[in-house]
Amino acid sequence: MSREKGGLDLSRRSILKSAAAGGVALFTAGIVPSARAQATAGKVHFGCSLPLTGTYEKVARIYRDGYDFWARTVNYEITVGGKTMGVRWTVYDDENNPSRVAQLTEKLITSDRVNCIAGAYGTDTNLAQSAVAARHKFAVIQAGAASSRIDEEVGGHTTFTLVGAASSYYLAAIDYLATKTPSPKTIALVVVDDPVYHEHAAGIRERCASHNIKIVAEEMVPLNVQDFRPTALKLKNLGPVDIIAAPAWDVVCIKLVQELSTLGVQPKAFIGGHLTANPIVKQSLGSRLQDVIGVTLWAPSLKYKDPHFASPAEFLEKFSSTYGYTPTYHAAMAYAIPLTYEQALKNADPADPFNQEKLKAALRALSYDSVFGPVSFNEKGRIRNEGMPVLQWFGADPVAKIVYPESMAEADGAYPKAPW
Amino acid sequence: MEDVIIYGLLRGGIYALAAFGFSLVLGVIGIVNFAHGVFVVFGGLLTHYLATKLGLPYVPALILAAVATGLLAGLIQRLFIARTFTSEPLMVLVQTFGIATVVTELGIHYWGSQERVLRVETGLPPGFFIGNTFVPSFDFVLFLLSLISAGVLYLLIQKTRFGRAVRACRDERQSAQLNGINLSRTFEQTMFVSGAWSGLAGGMFIALSPLAPYMDFDWTINSFLVMVIGGLGSMVGVLVGGLIFGVLAFASSFYVPTVAPAVTFSILLLFLLFRPQGLFGSGQGTRK
Numbered sequence: 001m002s003r004e005k006g007g008l009d010l011s012r013r014s015i016l017k018s019a020a021a022g023g024v025a026l027f028t029a030g031i032v033p034s035a036r037a038q039a040t041a042g043k044v045h046f047g048c049s050l051p052l053t054g055t056y057e058k059v060a061r062i063y064r065d066g067y068d069f070w071a072r073t074v075n076y077e078i079t080v081g082g083k084t085m086g087v088r089w090t091v092y093d094d095e096n097n098p099s100r101v102a103q104l105t106e107k108l109i110t111s112d113r114v115n116c117i118a119g120a121y122g123t124d125t126n127l128a129q130s131a132v133a134a135r136h137k138f139a140v141i142q143a144g145a146a147s148s149r150i151d152e153e154v155g156g157h158t159t160f161t162l163v164g165a166a167s168s169y170y171l172a173a174i175d176y177l178a179t180k181t182p183s184p185k186t187i188a189l190v191v192v193d194d195p196v197y198h199e200h201a202a203g204i205r206e207r208c209a210s211h212n213i214k215i216v217a218e219e220m221v222p223l224n225v226q227d228f229r230p231t232a233l234k235l236k237n238l239g240p241v242d243i244i245a246a247p248a249w250d251v252v253c254i255k256l257v258q259e260l261s262t263l264g265v266q267p268k269a270f271i272g273g274h275l276t277a278n279p280i281v282k283q284s285l286g287s288r289l290q291d292v293i294g295v296t297l298w299a300p301s302l303k304y305k306d307p308h309f310a311s312p313a314e315f316l317e318k319f320s321s322t323y324g325y326t327p328t329y330h331a332a333m334a335y336a337i338p339l340t341y342e343q344a345l346k347n348a349d350p351a352d353p354f355n356q357e358k359l360k361a362a363l364r365a366l367s368y369d370s371v372f373g374p375v376s377f378n379e380k381g382r383i384r385n386e387g388m389p390v391l392q393w394f395g396a397d398p399v400a401k402i403v404y405p406e407s408m409a410e411a412d413g414a415y416p417k418a419p420w
Numbered sequence: 421m422e423d424v425i426i427y428g429l430l431r432g433g434i435y436a437l438a439a440f441g442f443s444l445v446l447g448v449i450g451i452v453n454f455a456h457g458v459f460v461v462f463g464g465l466l467t468h469y470l471a472t473k474l475g476l477p478y479v480p481a482l483i484l485a486a487v488a489t490g491l492l493a494g495l496i497q498r499l500f501i502a503r504t505f506t507s508e509p510l511m512v513l514v515q516t517f518g519i520a521t522v523v524t525e526l527g528i529h530y531w532g533s534q535e536r537v538l539r540v541e542t543g544l545p546p547g548f549f550i551g552n553t554f555v556p557s558f559d560f561v562l563f564l565l566s567l568i569s570a571g572v573l574y575l576l577i578q579k580t581r582f583g584r585a586v587r588a589c590r591d592e593r594q595s596a597q598l599n600g601i602n603l604s605r606t607f608e609q610t611m612f613v614s615g616a617w618s619g620l621a622g623g624m625f626i627a628l629s630p631l632a633p634y635m636d637f638d639w640t641i642n643s644f645l646v647m648v649i650g651g652l653g654s655m656v657g658v659l660v661g662g663l664i665f666g667v668l669a670f671a672s673s674f675y676v677p678t679v680a681p682a683v684t685f686s687i688l689l690l691f692l693l694f695r696p697q698g699l700f701g702s703g704q705g706t707r708k
């Protein structure tokens with residue numbers, strides 16, 4: 001897929017013209033410039049792969065639209081080392097398959113000759129992508145994997161991560177509930193058997209310990225679980241529990257709320273993961289979403305700005321009117337990837353603007369404000385601005401509002417929650 | 421334990437409904453239809469589409485989707501399977517696998533691959549208790565509906581001209597032809613019924629749990645397991661097999677969730693080893 005203004009021109013004439021131009025350039029210059037510089041002359045070529053089909057299709061499309069939105073926002077032109085250059089995107093469908101991601105990343109670098117790589121979605125896919133990128137000494141900016149494995153294996157030297165660590169996702173949610181009176185004493189976790197969700201759970205465990213919230217059950221479910229009735233039944237058989245937390249994605253939240261409400265399991269608080277703001281959750285659950293707690297990396301009410309937008313609200317409004325839907329935080333996160341490249345390339349060496357070692361150094365030194373939040377990286381390439389605001393859904397036609405931290409709160413939280 | 425059995429039975433009704441068509445097609449046409457799960461998923465997603473996009477009430481959407489799924493199945497029979505079912509069984513197996521892949525990919529392309537669940541506002545009371553187990557009303561209604569559908573199918577097979585033709589084709593194909601039964605037409609009708617009942621199962625399931633195009637193979641395998649447990653050639657066997665499978669699947673997800681599929685398949689292996697004809701099958705000779 002091409003995201004170039006006017007489309008990717010692959011006509012025979014253009015190929016012949018390019019070949020002729022290249023030959024003349026070689027002949028007249030008498031030297032052979034770097035193949036990458038030659039192939040991408042005049043344009044910054046961004047490339048990535050996303051799971052555009054499969055379980056993560058919906059979120060992948062938000063990422064793709066986020067990239068596209070940035071390109072539209074900058075009018076397909078950015079400044080690189082003081083020179084204005086066009087912008088071009090190549091986005092492939094990797095079907096959430098790490099082998100395919102590796103293959104596509106190789107293609108992006110060696111065949112498509114991209115200058116900048118945006119990360120894949122998911123831990124294993126990002127690790128596969130970064131392994132190939134590292135072999136070619138490329139930098140990767142990603143916002144699709146929160147796992148600490150990224151930090152440990154590729155962080156800082158290859159990969160720069162715009163999303164906070166997985167273990168930090170739910171800390172604020174537990175902190176928030178601990179402020180409530182009477183404070184919750186027990187929690188049951190539903191943990192998806194996958195490394196990143198284990199990390200979510202580890203963070204929750206640690207924070208619960210510090211608030212004296214006892215973990216009374218940890219229900220492990222396989223990644224491809226379809227039926228949550230057995231899990232709901234186990235939770236019902238536990239007896240009253242103050243908090244049920246399902247640190248997982250939107251469909252898990254939907255299934256679990258359906259089953260918990262069907263069986264009449266009534267916790268005082270339900271934490272439904274980091275994708276409760278995905279529209280499918282409200283569409284599927286309707287009023288049963290009321291008082292459900294979620295976490296989000298970003299919300300339109302936050303007080304951020306960047307060179308292109310005065311506020312997250314403005315970003316959201318323009319994004320929504322452009323694509324016809326209200327996105328989750330992933331849109332701002334995806335938009336921030338090319339924006340970060342844009343900032344890092346602004347003062348690049350005009351003689352070799354896409355030198356990857358210099359680009360990585362620029363990323364390490366970078367510090368700027370975006371509508372996604374302040375961006376700077378630690379030594380592991382992880383964004384310094386970690387932590388997720390806590391949101392809660394209110395009303396019969398539920399609307400999400402930030403309830404924690406207090407500095408960002410738009411509403412007082414509801415605890416205990418109303419029955420399903 | 422009581423709750424595990426009851427909830428398993430409630431799901432089992434839908435599994436049985438999905439497996440009737442699989443068993444029917446294997447018994448009558450003599451093919452293992454690897455595209456069978458596609459019908460379940462198609463029926464479910466079409467029900468969802470009709471209810472959410474066109475605003476149809478649940479029951480009309482369910483019936484329309486079931487009929488449409490039956491037509492899709494009949495079309496597949498006429499265009500593809502009818503031309504190859506007399507070939508090597510492996511050829512038909514590969515063909516139905518190919519059909520499943522094509523339909524699924526087209527479904528993903530035009531429908532999207534995300535999981536969908538249908539919210540049905542029934543106005544029913546939340547439920548009632550059997551012993552200490554709370555039985556959700558809607559689950560129970562769908563369970564009853566699956567039993568009624570099984571009954572209707574039973575009557576269709578036992579009491580109608582179509583049913584007599586189906587049984588004749590199943591028991592002695594050549595004699596059936598000599599008696600003037602149109603084989604192609606009967607097979608198309610069989611495939612229609614298979615698709616319609618599978619679509620009905622999908623439409624009922626999506627009101628309880630999400631469905632997505634990529635789940636078709638799971639449903640094919642589930643239907644196969646139900647048939648192995650219940651036995652080929654027996655509608656009662658499929659019904660009982662579905663209920664047993666429902667309990668087994670629920671119990672394994674309840675007690676050993678992370679290895680639930682391994683447990684379910686172990687049961688399949690045990691059946692194949694010690695009772696290959698299933699609980700109600702009439703002996704290995706019935707397998708074609």
